[in-house]
Amino acid sequence: MRQKSETLRKNRALFCIPLLALAVTTVVELFNHKAFTDGPGAFLEFIKNAPLALLVNVLIVLLTLAPAFFLRRRVFWCALVSAVWLMGGGANGFILLNRMTPFTAADLTVLNTGLDTLPNYLSSGYLVLLAAAVAVLAAGLALLLWKGPKNSVSGKRRLLSGLAALAVSGGALAGGWALAFQTNQLSTVFSNLAFAYEDYGFSYCFLQTWLNKGIRRPDAYSAQAVRDIRETVEERAAAAPSAAQTDVNVIYVQLESFIDPAEIRGLELSEDPVPNWTALTENYSSGRLTVPVVGAGTANTECEILTGMSIRSFGPGEYPYKTCLMDRAVETVAYDLKENGYAAHAIHNHQAAFYGRNRVYPNMGFDDFTSLEYMPKVETTPKNWAKDEVLTSQILKALDATEDQPDLVFTVSVQGHGKYPAERVLEDPVITVVSCPDEEYRYAMEYYGNQIHEMDEFIGQLTEALSRRKEKSVLVLYGDHLPSLGLKGADMASGNLYRTRYVIWDNFGLQKEDEDLTSYQLSAVVLGRLGITTGVMNGFHQFCREDAEYRLDLRMLQYDVLYGQDYLYNGETPYEPTEMVMGAVPITIRSLSHNGQVWYVSGENFTPYCKVTVDGDRLKTVYMSPTLLQVLEDPGTESAEDLSISVVDKHKEILSDTE
Numbered sequence: 001m002r003q004k005s006e007t008l009r010k011n012r013a014l015f016c017i018p019l020l021a022l023a024v025t026t027v028v029e030l031f032n033h034k035a036f037t038d039g040p041g042a043f044l045e046f047i048k049n050a051p052l053a054l055l056v057n058v059l060i061v062l063l064t065l066a067p068a069f070f071l072r073r074r075v076f077w078c079a080l081v082s083a084v085w086l087m088g089g090g091a092n093g094f095i096l097l098n099r100m101t102p103f104t105a106a107d108l109t110v111l112n113t114g115l116d117t118l119p120n121y122l123s124s125g126y127l128v129l130l131a132a133a134v135a136v137l138a139a140g141l142a143l144l145l146w147k148g149p150k151n152s153v154s155g156k157r158r159l160l161s162g163l164a165a166l167a168v169s170g171g172a173l174a175g176g177w178a179l180a181f182q183t184n185q186l187s188t189v190f191s192n193l194a195f196a197y198e199d200y201g202f203s204y205c206f207l208q209t210w211l212n213k214g215i216r217r218p219d220a221y222s223a224q225a226v227r228d229i230r231e232t233v234e235e236r237a238a239a240a241p242s243a244a245q246t247d248v249n250v251i252y253v254q255l256e257s258f259i260d261p262a263e264i265r266g267l268e269l270s271e272d273p274v275p276n277w278t279a280l281t282e283n284y285s286s287g288r289l290t291v292p293v294v295g296a297g298t299a300n301t302e303c304e305i306l307t308g309m310s311i312r313s314f315g316p317g318e319y320p321y322k323t324c325l326m327d328r329a330v331e332t333v334a335y336d337l338k339e340n341g342y343a344a345h346a347i348h349n350h351q352a353a354f355y356g357r358n359r360v361y362p363n364m365g366f367d368d369f370t371s372l373e374y375m376p377k378v379e380t381t382p383k384n385w386a387k388d389e390v391l392t393s394q395i396l397k398a399l400d401a402t403e404d405q406p407d408l409v410f411t412v413s414v415q416g417h418g419k420y421p422a423e424r425v426l427e428d429p430v431i432t433v434v435s436c437p438d439e440e441y442r443y444a445m446e447y448y449g450n451q452i453h454e455m456d457e458f459i460g461q462l463t464e465a466l467s468r469r470k471e472k473s474v475l476v477l478y479g480d481h482l483p484s485l486g487l488k489g490a491d492m493a494s495g496n497l498y499r500t501r502y503v504i505w506d507n508f509g510l511q512k513e514d515e516d517l518t519s520y521q522l523s524a525v526v527l528g529r530l531g532i533t534t535g536v537m538n539g540f541h542q543f544c545r546e547d548a549e550y551r552l553d554l555r556m557l558q559y560d561v562l563y564g565q566d567y568l569y570n571g572e573t574p575y576e577p578t579e580m581v582m583g584a585v586p587i588t589i590r591s592l593s594h595n596g597q598v599w600y601v602s603g604e605n606f607t608p609y610c611k612v613t614v615d616g617d618r619l620k621t622v623y624m625s626p627t628l629l630q631v632l633e634d635p636g637t638e639s640a641e642d643l644s645i646s647v648v649d650k651h652k653e654i655l656s657d658t659e
Helices: 003-009 013-032 041-049 051-070 074-098 111-117 124-147 157-181 193-200 204-209 221-239 275-283 298-307 334-337 354-364 388-400 439-468 519-529 535-545 549-564
Strands: 247-254 285-290 343-348 368-370 405-410 432-437 472-479 498-504 588-595 598-604 612-615 621-625 630-631 643-648 655-657
Touching: 013 051, 013 074, 013 204, 013 519, 041 051, 041 193, 051 074, 051 157, 051 204, 074 124, 074 204, 074 388, 157 405, 193 204, 221 432, 221 535, 247 298, 247 388, 247 439, 275 439, 275 498, 285 519, 298 334, 298 354, 298 519, 334 343, 334 405, 334 519, 343 354, 343 388, 354 368, 368 388, 388 405, 432 439, 439 549, 472 519, 519 535, 519 643, 535 549, 588 643, 598 643, 612 621, 612 630
Parallel strands: 247 405, 247 472, 343 368, 343 405
Antiparallel strands: 285 498, 472 498, 588 598, 598 630, 612 643, 621 630, 643 655
């Protein structure tokens, strides 16, 4: 009897670990299907409609638990792996409550900047509880590693049982995977990432976003196929009218989460919150814009606008800004316009490092980048996002910085960003909700309506300022994606969650031409209106949109320049990263003075992120105004020539230095 009991004790892992995998997967899927907030209905539908998909998710978790059989500290390994899966599932559940795109492996690449935005979503109390929970978990795991139970089985037996566990769980996963694909319960095609997570499960989908990156080699890919595309573009461009207008400033403003609320069925507001936008769409070229993301993923819409590439060709949930474009320059609207004598400026009223823009923009052809760290103190929303009104002065400053050149100014706004509060936070809102399709989102809609109302005021201020300038300008305005307001396709006038709108304003009389576009086509249309056909990708979209093989050829061009042999450019790309500087205008020091123990540095273009530096040592600095900094310690010199100004971001990283 004692021997039988001992055998059962040694082999209970054979039963407990699979049950643990099932339990962990169940909790993760409850988060994934928002069962804790919306009820278990969606989770039960998942079990009913896709049992094999659920099985695959269980087996994926089981495979990560299987190494426990090799180890003496099986309990610690199982606790560690379970904690990782549960934290991932919990993070996914939290993210789904605040945006419409689930948690993906790509989110881990922007983890630092993502953590910076947590205070915009959680109160201080919740942040303290979250930090305490993480600390308790870490302490518990450390204690379990130190004092936890140890497996007494011999090393040889652990090795054999571990290999057997991996073989069995791996074989079961392979079989379940194949059967699920045969019965259409799994797929590698994620036309809608949020729906894929609901249909296929968190573990499987997260794994796909981790492993399935880049662009698969097209079946017809060859040097001749790529050159045929290029020759077609060149022939059609040569036959097109050549009256290019290269004296026109081209200004983009990508409006964060911006849509006309009239697009939401069943929503009635006290007044039109976007009267300037409404007037522009009535009088200038406009249309619906199909974007690659919904509720989040700003950088991917931005990437399509700049490069003309389709994000759908990449892996599910991938951010090319954090993968292939980190170390490779490609054709963009900036490079195309620079070939025509333009200066290229980028502006964003958020952190420079968000989505790695300060590292990616040199590969996109920009000469300078003005991020939040290079702007004077800005007014913020109740959710702590910078308001967009600051962008008017920054755009004008960029235009003035290069008086002898036409300018491209690419601007990314941030004011409309979620989270949109479920309770009233505006004491005296200009815009109020009369009726709402979902009462749960009444105050969120009210908050959103007032933020885009202010964004619309910014649009009016900007167009008025550009109208007063003597230079010819084109202003391209568009929403990057729909806001995270619990919307469904049926709630939208377009019937689609991936459609926003755009408008092309100008001050020199371009003819109004309305059409619906994708975001990767928009820049080619704008340049086409100016007669600028520079660049293969630009010309391809201008002259090949009606071709039967258009989308297949686009994918081939993308593969060639990013992962292939560069047949498009005869084996060597013509694009080199720029020597981009931070800030469109230089930070300068005029003088150093002191009043008792307090020192003052005067100059130009100071911001709250400026730190006075002497011989590499940063001094305690207080921002007073764009022309004055206060230094709270003796700099050890009375000469302004010994000083420099470092711009330091929230992570204490130096973005630039005046030395």
